[in-house]
Amino acid sequence: xxxxxDRILSEGVVIGDSALKVDSFLNHQLDxxxxxxxxxxxATRFADAGITKVLTVEASGIAVAMAVALPLxxxxxxxxxxxxxxxxxxxxxxxxxSFTRKESVQVTVTRRFLSAQDxxxxxxxxxAHGEALKGLVDIVGQAGARLAGAGIVIExxxxxxGATLRANGVRxxxxxxxxxxxxxxxxxx
Amino acid sequence: xxxxxDRILSEGVVIGDSALKVDSFLNHQLDxxxxxxxxxxxATRFADAGITKVLTVEASGIAVAMAVALPLxxxxxxxxxxxxxxxxxxxxxxxxxSFTRKESVQVTVTRRFLSAQDxxxxxxxxxAHGEALKGLVDIVGQAGARLAGAGIVIExxxxxxGATLRANGVRxxxxxxxxxxxxxxxxxx
Numbered sequence: 001x002x003x004x005x006d007r008i009l010s011e012g013v014v015i016g017d018s019a020l021k022v023d024s025f026l027n028h029q030l031d032x033x034x035x036x037x038x039x040x041x042x043a044t045r046f047a048d049a050g051i052t053k054v055l056t057v058e059a060s061g062i063a064v065a066m067a068v069a070l071p072l073x074x075x076x077x078x079x080x081x082x083x084x085x086x087x088x089x090x091x092x093x094x095x096x097x098s099f100t101r102k103e104s105v106q107v108t109v110t111r112r113f114l115s116a117q118d119x120x121x122x123x124x125x126x127x128a129h130g131e132a133l134k135g136l137v138d139i140v141g142q143a144g145a146r147l148a149g150a151g152i153v154i155e156x157x158x159x160x161x162g163a164t165l166r167a168n169g170v171r172x173x174x175x176x177x178x179x180x181x182x183x184x185x186x187x188x189x
Numbered sequence: 190x191x192x193x194x195d196r197i198l199s200e201g202v203v204i205g206d207s208a209l210k211v212d213s214f215l216n217h218q219l220d221x222x223x224x225x226x227x228x229x230x231x232a233t234r235f236a237d238a239g240i241t242k243v244l245t246v247e248a249s250g251i252a253v254a255m256a257v258a259l260p261l262x263x264x265x266x267x268x269x270x271x272x273x274x275x276x277x278x279x280x281x282x283x284x285x286x287s288f289t290r291k292e293s294v295q296v297t298v299t300r301r302f303l304s305a306q307d308x309x310x311x312x313x314x315x316x317a318h319g320e321a322l323k324g325l326v327d328i329v330g331q332a333g334a335r336l337a338g339a340g341i342v343i344e345x346x347x348x349x350x351g352a353t354l355r356a357n358g359v360r361x362x363x364x365x366x367x368x369x370x371x372x373x374x375x376x377x378x
Contacts, residue, residue, distance in 0.1 A: 024302075030258075032255050032258045032259040032265060063251055066224065069221045076219040078217065
């Protein structure tokens with residue numbers, strides 16, 4: 001998606017050799033109209049997949065998931081990173097290691113929000129090592145639901161998560177795929 | 190907002206004497222079209238306030254904040270609950286005690302996303318004791334920005350946060366105000 005690539009180039013800041021700060025429009029400040037356009041683009045790519053639910057994980061995935069689910073006319077479910085006291089005892093859960101934070105978190109989804117009849121699109125803001133996505137895919141499996149694929153805003157291809165998941169048969173659509181990055185900037189695939 | 194009250198009555202579950210589980214449409218599963226209608230209603234109430242930015246806190250506030258900001262045509266900033274490594278050193282921050290989780294968290298906003306020229310609408314899914322809202326209002330003050338008010342989905346009036354904030358001159362618009370709740374159900378104000 002050219003508009004996204006342009007914003008990454010103009011607003012993104014590369015930190016070290018693998019972190020990309022895009023907090024001006026993706027994970028701290030949001031541009032709602034632009035977010036809707038990104039969601040529309042992902043929804044278009046999965047328009048014929050028969051999706052019944054969009055699954056993401058709090059917090060940065062929520063805005064994009066909303067924007068994808070709106071044109072598809074389906075609900076969003078966001079996995080929680082910490083078990084809330086108002087959450088049902090009956091949950092699906094997966095452990096997700098964050099390379100950014102160097103820690104594991106448990107992500108959970110209340111069982112009654114996913115069923116074996118669901119066709120699920122997993123959505124997230126970033127795909128890097130693929131840990132979060134693998135956790136969400138695992139939860140889809142626990143529910144016995146069908147996975148339509150994953151819709152990603154920015155895929156950092158060089159970190160390998162996308163390759164592994166595609167090799168396992170997961171359809172991944174990313175709005176911007178970064179092949180390489182470093183002090184010299186960002187190069188798209 | 191009648192549609193919201195109807196959904197609280199049909200889908201909400203009262204736990205103990207003060208917790209309301211509305212995870213089927215507000216803080217775990219989301220109904221995107223309904224969320225947009227709630228956002229539109231809050232945007233309408235603050236239409237003449239000259240708002241330049243909507244401020245919320247991750248995670249459950251994000252969807253509603255997006256829905257409010259969209260018709261207002263302004264960005265959303267969501268405060269983070271844990272300092273991320275990609276976040277600037279320069280942040281505004283406030284300590285927020287969660288009665289639900291019985292713990293304090295630091296909420297932070299990168300300074301460059303709020304300025305003294307901003308007119309800010311704070312948005313959140315719940316207003317109970319008002320701890321999160323007080324933290325966000327404090328951050329608005331740190332930025333030297335003007336506070337237009339707070340847009341809330343569900344206010345649990347009996348927990349007193351709204352009364353305290355209104356007494357301090359904060360304009361609060363809540364889509365549903367719960368006067369009392371318990372085993373007998375929910376009574377709106």
